Amino acid sequence: MAATQLKCELSWSASRAKEFERCRRENWYSRYGSWGWWTEKPRGEKFDIMVHKNLTSLPAFTGDVIHRAIERWFQLRKAGSNMNAMELFEEAREMFRLGWRQSSTDGWKERPNKSTHMFEHHYQWDISAERTNAARDLMMRSTKFFMESPQLEPVRLVAPENWLAVESLDTYQFLGTKVYAVPDFAYQEEEKVHIWDWKTGKPREDDIFQLYTYALYACERWQTDPEDIILHAAYLGAGQVQDIPVQIDRLSEAQDRMSMSLREMMDIHYDPDVDDYFAENWKPTGAPDNCRFCRYKGMCDAAPQS
Ligand code: SF4
CATH class of the missing domain: 3.40.1350 (Trna Endonuclease; Chain: A, domain 1)
Structure with a gap:
């Protein structure tokens, strides 16, 4: 049986809408420029855009591990088991360590679309001890609040x-x-x-x-x-x-x-496998204000050179 051909369809979510508002070019990279990267042989621009699309930031990654640790708490609760606040924190911290290792080494390269790859590592920014301590404190406060706050009872x-x-x-x-x-x-x-x-x-x-x-x-x-x-x-x-x-x-x-x-x-959605690309629709509307923290700044010609 022939494999079903994937189609670049329009979809909406609050985060996609935010990206669209922030910068049309950024939205193009994420939704259209990287489309079909898995078919690109040899790997080229689409693959490179996908790698940038997968970049996360230290705050976003910290938030993500807290979410995943809480999800794990729910799985255990459903199975009749439990975790206390310290165990929940340890769960989050272990996920953080794993992701940090992938991101700070070449570990992410094995599966770039499924691994942790931080913006700060990619662009070789110094991550101060204050920032990593703040991430640890956030994990500690959040897991404790989740487990002990009367409001979350x-x-x-x-x-x-x-x-x-x-x-x-x-x-x-x-x-x-x-x-x-x-x-x-x-x-x-x-x-x-x-x-x-x-x-x-x-x-x-x-x-x-x-x-x-x-x-x-x-x-x-x-x-x-x-x-x-x-x-x-x-x-x-x-x-x-x-x-x-x-x-x-x-x-x-x-x-x-x-x-x-x-x-x-x-109004501007198109299918990159079939339709022509109109640069007019995907202007760098986020430049220059949003470029500093944009995942695509290393490849976007509208990003200010620093
Ligand atoms: S680098 Fe700036 S102009 Fe380019 S996609 Fe990002 S926000 Fe938009």
């Missing part, structure tokens, strides 16, 4: 049969396009659905928008009434939780914002 105590999602990547259709949703944790309590998002950075207005897009997902996926959805932004490092009962007008604003963002993307 409902998360720790809810029975696995009431869980609806744990870091599950799922999609739904909106305006005929696939929309990605990855709620960190969702559970049902009587008629209420609680959706939690673990945050390891500072609170931002966009966090609430992202949570509202998960509320739209809950309406679609579990047919939940909007009034029965409660969103929770848990700022683990800061030790704060924002509880946000869904308001219909804010849900409708989030839907309008998604719709606008998606239509802008639709």
Whole structure:
């Protein structure tokens, strides 16, 4: 049987929308320039773009290991086992060490699309002891808050049969396009659905928008009434939780914002296997402000030379 031909289809997520807003050229690299890298023989530009696409940063990587350690906690809880705060921290720290080793050596090269490869190592930035200590402290504070905070007790105590999602990547259709949703944790309590998002950075207005897009997902996926959805932004490092009962007008604003963002993307979406590339559509709109921390700055001709 012939292998199914993959097609570069448009999809939407809150993080893709942010990338699109930040810089059209960056969005092109991530979604179109790297498309088909697995078919490129010999390896060339597409592969190189994919390597840059996979770059993470020290703060993003630290947040990722905290998420993965918590996901592991849920797996053990489901299997009837448990971890205390120190064990959860050790889990995160071990993941951090593994990723650091891959990134700081050539370890990432074996599977560049599946390994940890940090921006700071790639661009040979010095990573000070203060920054690595801050990453360790963040892991420590976050895991302790997750395990010991009274505000997170409902998360720790809810029975696995009431869980609806744990870091599950799922999609739904909106305006005929696939929309990605990855709620960190969702559970049902009587008629209420609680959706939690673990945050390891500072609170931002966009966090609430992202949570509202998960509320739209809950309406679609579990047919939940909007009034029965409660969103929770848990700022683990800061030790704060924002509880946000869904308001219909804010849900409708989030839907309008998604719709606008998606239509802008639709206007210039193309299939790089079939259609021509129009440079006009993918201008370096993020330059120069966003270039310093952009993954593609080493290959983008619009990035200021430093
Ligand atoms: S280096 Fe600057 S212009 Fe180029 S993709 Fe990144 S943000 Fe955009």
